[in-house]
Amino acid sequence: MLATIDLRSQPLGARQLRAALPRAEYDVEAALSAVRPICDDVHDRGAEALYEYGERFDGVRPSSLRVPAEVLTAAVDVLDADVRAALEVSIERARAVHADQRRTDTTTRLHESGTVTERWVPVDRVGLYVPGGRAVYPSSVVMNVVPAQLAGVGSLAVASPPQKENVGVFAGYPHPTILAACALLGVDEVWAMGGAQAIAGFAHGFVDDASGDGGECEPVSLVTGPGNIYVAAAKRLLKGLVGIDAEAGPTEIAVLADATADPDHVAADLISQAEHDPLAGSVLITDSTQLADEVARAVERRAAATKHSERVVEALSGRQSAIVLVDDLDAGLRVADAYAAEHLEVITEDAPAVAARVRNAGAIFVGAHSPVSLGDYVAGSNHVLPTGGSAAHSSGLSVQSFLRGIHVVEYSAQALAEVAPHVLALSEAEDLPAHGEAVTARTGEVVQ
CATH class of the missing domain: 3.40.50.1980 (Nitrogenase molybdenum iron protein domain)
Incomplete structure (x- = not known):
């Protein structure tokens, strides 16, 4: 059911990983x-x-x-x-x-009478x-x-x-x-x-x-x-x-796991996201071939018994789902960052330390008792998260999503006079002399 992608002893550059990792067709x-x-x-x-x-x-x-x-x-x-x-x-x-x-408003004082305030x-x-x-x-x-x-x-x-x-x-x-x-x-x-x-x-x-x-x-x-x-x-x-928050695609889960992970727990978590949609992605990244084999068997057993079996099997059999074999956890982290999962579970020895090294994920679920479904409902975190690899550059929904930062600039005549030569120099460098004239109209002889 779950395909296997063997990246052991393979180059793990960004270009190679982008081509190798599973993704749903979503145009x-x-x-x-x-x-x-x-x-x-x-x-x-x-x-x-x-x-x-x-x-x-x-x-x-x-x-x-x-x-x-x-x-x-x-x-x-x-x-x-x-x-x-x-x-x-x-x-x-x-x-x-x-x-x-x-967010709280912050004021930066650049001169005794020159400030920039960021209002939210x-x-x-x-x-x-x-x-x-x-x-x-x-x-x-x-x-x-x-x-x-x-x-x-x-x-x-x-x-x-x-x-x-x-x-x-x-x-x-x-x-x-x-x-x-x-x-x-x-x-x-x-x-x-x-x-x-x-x-x-x-x-x-x-x-x-x-x-x-x-x-x-x-x-x-x-x-x-x-x-x-x-x-x-x-x-x-x-x-x-x-404005929009994101162009959300099908849900996805990646599990970064080593030999200490319980294969039945991993299988249950992969299926939990496959339950959403036939295009849902479920990916296991591991350096343990034994865990990979045990998870594959547990997935088949659980998928056949779950309520939405047909949908789950279609998702797990699709090109967007796979078991990815890597040489070690360092390689696994590179793969996880390249995949940039909407949900990433880290189920490894010393999971908090491993999770702290992750750079790209919508949300990270740490350890054996933090399944994605916890975040879907009552963890307190938000489950509206970036998909399709966009976690490499975007965040999930938060209070900040509904706020705009506005810079409020307030300079006195003295503060403006102090930086006026720099404004003139840059306006001349950009061949935008009216920019400089907007300053000299105020400062007069100070900058002439």
């Missing part, structure tokens, strides 16, 4: 042609286009695009007690972790997308909403696809567990829209007469949250009109 560019007319239609026709795409892609037309307050309240009322308790723990821990991420200002309004395809993701509500709230975002809205299976008061709206998570977080603006059309709705804004007084969705400044390839393509298309 966002190719999806642009499909989403462009959808996004243009939402721009032109607003709510009516959103209703029609809901019918076409989700198989249901809600009575209003905005979820009424009484439906959100009802979702909490019918929420399973154990699920509610778990969500409350998830919210509490996420708030604790994300509260420590808040939240975006005005965000659209938070929560997928609703193969699974229900109330955890993604938590991961999107908590950092936005702690950043101080003044206006936020959640969108999730309407579910045709819903009945009664929830008919035509997102899954009631999604709605309940929104209500528990104090989010009252929730829209029944999914896919590329939801991203376009957030970017352009629209008015839905059927939603009553709350039927206007103002355009947002930033869109965050994971989704399918069409959601990623819409983000790419509309980036610039709105």
Whole structure:
């Protein structure tokens, strides 16, 4: 089921590793042609286009695009007690972790009367997308909403696809567990829209007469949250009109393990991510051939017994999943950094020391008792993470994702006069004399 890539005694340069390591086929560019007319239609026709795409892609037309307050309240009322308790723990821990991420303004004094202050200002309004395809993701509500709230975002809205299976008061709206998570977080603006059309709705804004007084969705400044390839393509298309967090691809896990790892634990963790999607990537990096063999056998046994066996087997058999054999842990670390996994587990002897050497990963899970599923739900960390190797240059969702750093420059006449010759020298070097003249207009004889 899991292919083996043997990199022992092989060159481990960046170019060689990029060619050798497993990746899913995920062409966002190719999806642009499909989403462009959808996004243009939402721009032109607003709510009516959103209703029609809901019918076409989700198989249901809600009575209003905005979820009424009484439906959100009802979702909490019918929420399973154990699920509610778990969500409350998830919210509490996420708030604790994300509260420590808040930036503070800093002022650097470069002269007695010349300063540069960096102010951290939240975006005005965000659209938070929560997928609703193969699974229900109330955890993604938590991961999107908590950092936005702690950043101080003044206006936020959640969108999730309407579910045709819903009945009664929830008919035509997102899954009631999604709605309940929104209500528990104090989010009252929730829209029944999914896919590329939801991203376009957030970017352009629209008015839905059927939603009553709350039927206007103002355009947002930033869109965050994971989704399918069409959601990623819409983000790419509309980036610039709105900010985006990332173009999220299929989920992935890499496990860096040595002979001390429990093969059954490793197999269970590889399968846990394969459960998401047939394109999910599950990669074991190890210097132990015995562990590799034992994990391969455990994966086959567990994959056959798990609930979503067909999906799991397809993911584990795909080109994006493999066992990678390396000479030693140093080589394993080079491979892990080149792969730059969304989730990286380090299950080795002295795992904290090994994990401290990792440079590229969305999130790192250290030791035998820190599985990725912990981070998916209640670790307190965020599970909206960079995929497809983008962890080499990007971070996961955090409070900082919703903040903008603004430099505030304040110089007195004396402070300006002191540096004016340098401004003039550089403006002349760049052949931009008006830059210098903007200074001499103020300093006069001081720099002449």
